[in-house]
Amino acid sequence: MNTLPLYRQLANHYLDAIRSGTLKTGERFPSIRLMMEKHAVSLSTAVQVCRELEGQGVLEARPRSGNYIRQPEPLPHPLPPAPQDVDAYVGIHQQVSSVLKASQRATIKVNFANPYCAAQLYPLKTLQDHMVKALRQNPQLLGTTAPTSGNLELRNILARRALTSKTHLNAEKIVITNGATEALNLALRAVTQPGDTVAVESPTFHGLLQILESLNLRVREVPATADYGINLFALEQLLRDPEPIRALIVMPNLQNPLGSIMPDSHKARLVQLCAEHATVLIEDDTYGDLVDTEQPLSTLKYWDHSDNLIYCASLNKTLAPGMRLGWISAGRWHDRVEMLKHSQSRGCEALSQLAVSAFMKTPSYERYLRRLRKILTQQRQQMRTAILRHFPQDTCVTEPRGGTLLWVELPPGFSSMRLFHEGLKVGIQILPGDIFSNGSGFGHYLRIACGAPFTPKIEEAVATLGQLLKNQA
Template identity: 50%
Template sequence: MDSAPLYRQLAQHYRHAIEAGTLKPGDRVPSVRTLMELHGVSLSTALQACRQMESDGLLEARPRSGYFVRPPARAPHKPLAPIAEPAATLPDPAQYVGIHERISAITARGRQRPVAVNFAGACAAPSLYPAQALRDAAARALRRHPQLFGTAADAGGHPAFRAVLARHALLSRITVAPEDILVTHGCTEALNLALRAVARPGDVIAVESPTYYGLLQILESLGMRALETPSSPQTGISLEALELAAQTYDNIRAVVVVPNLQNPLGCIMPDDNKARLVAWCAQRDIALVEDDCFSALADGDTPPAALKSWDRDGGVIHCASLHKTLAPGMRLGWIAAGRWQARVEMLKYSQSRPNELLAQMALADYMGSGAFERHLRRLREQLRGQRAQVAQAIAADFPAGTRASDPHGGLHLWVELPGPVSSEAVFDEALKAGIRVVPGVMFSNSNRFDHFLRLNCGMPFSPEIERALRELAAVAARLAGKPPRGARAGARAAG
């Protein structure tokens, strides 16, 4: 008699059906209700079986449609080598300058050609967000408040929205009162407010290297100088390099980091490093600005802890957004600025006034239900499978010497190309084929990351995505003077 739990027995039954070809890729498996009736099991058992098969990569959940058999995974390949750890060296003073002007030129070139496959995005595919549920929530808000569009917005944000944000912050171990949350136009405005609150034009801001190019643009627009600090693909910003920088430069006003699923590296800073960083900044009276756009996409049901959870004196400014996780079209973010809260509120009011109310009311309604956590679980699982499939394609087809990150969550892979291959040259050649990527030169003021690419894995894997990755591999191989791995494998098979 099989001693395995009933849900595992049920999952194994359907695994055999998939392996035998009875259920083919793209087939819809019986609904949860049908599984209950067919096998005489409880709702909990049926759901556990489906989630087990989803976790095993056999099924994929499609919003409002049910579970479907996934295409078979590729044959296993030798895994890509991890990105190398950087040395804890002193940042180059030449990196004080603002963002290199070629970033704007790269962005402009990317808009000039039609794109069939876009690996440059920073969000998931629209189908992976709960658009219908959010439309329903917005409609309910308008029915309940028919005079909404004729009503002035609340100064700090809608009270119900701020309250639900405060409750969800507890998952990241942040304890913050709703009135200490200020709603912003995405995380970009939150970062702008944070930097304007703690620094002035000409001040030095320590940032990770590589770092999100949007932060470099913000610093340049504010007349501040970015001091790039080496960051590990495994553990984030180098505390040793940061200490070296502080010994050399006495005018560092703030440190800006993405501790969870750093953009573009994808790393999660260990808790010990987070605690050390918060304490280091507190000892030197340096503001610590935390960009927390991605932590809800980390693998597992509980997001990693925020830097703010170690804050004891209000020195950490927490900036966050729902742009990546829930509603890209709403551009809603928030900031909890600690001891700079009053100044941030004044800057927000003088700069852009309060956010409009409808989106806040709709998200307060949706996030206040269990639907939000269910959405996040589905999204995390979907992204985990998509990252794995993109990584497998890179391992199969990109030229020898290619390395890639292995993030525990998020939307992106950070890919190191072999030898002297220029990411900007890959960008231009890929555009000719209707493929857009983000070249590594955009993530630093130096040429240090010229042979890297950031690839978005937010789109469901499909034959079109697979073809685009093969084309991208062929471009990289041509520029490297090497055959793609797939081509070498094909030649061996033909021989």
């Protein structure tokens, strides 16, 4: 039981809010009347709360205007950092969190870290119109819960579209998710236990390493290259290890960050290897629709004849990041995935699914995708040329066949982590190579995204990064 008098309890409550930044310096403090109403306290208690906070120097009374928040004094003894339990630590190193935190604190003017396309490249007006229409046709929609697996029409559309990449997905066994992030989480939760080992490509996108850490999974990295993706020879060695690899996560088409596309022969062999070693294959096809080709490429799912694969994908890069729609087709793990989805977050909200279905079933969707791929091809070329022009001699840049990501290799001796921190100071954000692996081999690599139209401002930012690198020499 809290033995402090009520006014002190409330004062502490507000003091915490001020110290944590929920209530900010210069903002008006809640009025006496509001405090009486919200906390069901008497006038004298509410006044005492304000006096207490004034006494602590965090409130300033302004005549005829009310109380305003002042900059709090720093805590006299900062709390010591929480002890790290080294044995329990199975995931990604601390660098990812500190890089993401540093980015959140900075004021970013040019964002080369964001893998999405610029908002104006998405068909926002069309989707908004479909949303309005859907609401008009379903006036009860916002008062009705959505099915756990998602809208059946959307699942049918996704299954039919998959046929073009020779992939058979059963619409009844698709679950709509909150992006590929939730799909990957569900896939891993369905087939692993905490402490299991999961293999990933190296380098791999940092969000995946975070997911693995959040699920308390151990990670083994398999080298991958920008030309063919995952190295099958290295994978075979790893799978022969006595330590079982419970699952392997691969992005066969436009790997993040390498942009690699696996040849069909590699895809077939990879699927076979995983089946032979009872390692569940999780396919992340987030970028498949952005491959710049008229003929859709095959997925790993196409080569899977033993139901040993879980397929995950997303509309967040291709259609509407704000809608957060993805999907999972989990084959023999479908029932478990559906149960996990239900227990974790219930069905995704219905309005976005209706709007997206209405758009995706028209021929305009394919036309839109073709145009988007063309624009991205041009943006990648412009960005690549700018990097090669402004960065130190002997810098190498990938030439992916689609998407928004370039993987840049600086000459040895340069540090992309240093560039990251110096870039933030001038409002330019890149992602340093270190966060794409648990190991330490990518310190002179960086990922640059080019989802935004190439403008003089972008060129100038690339030139600034080049200058910052030259200062490192």
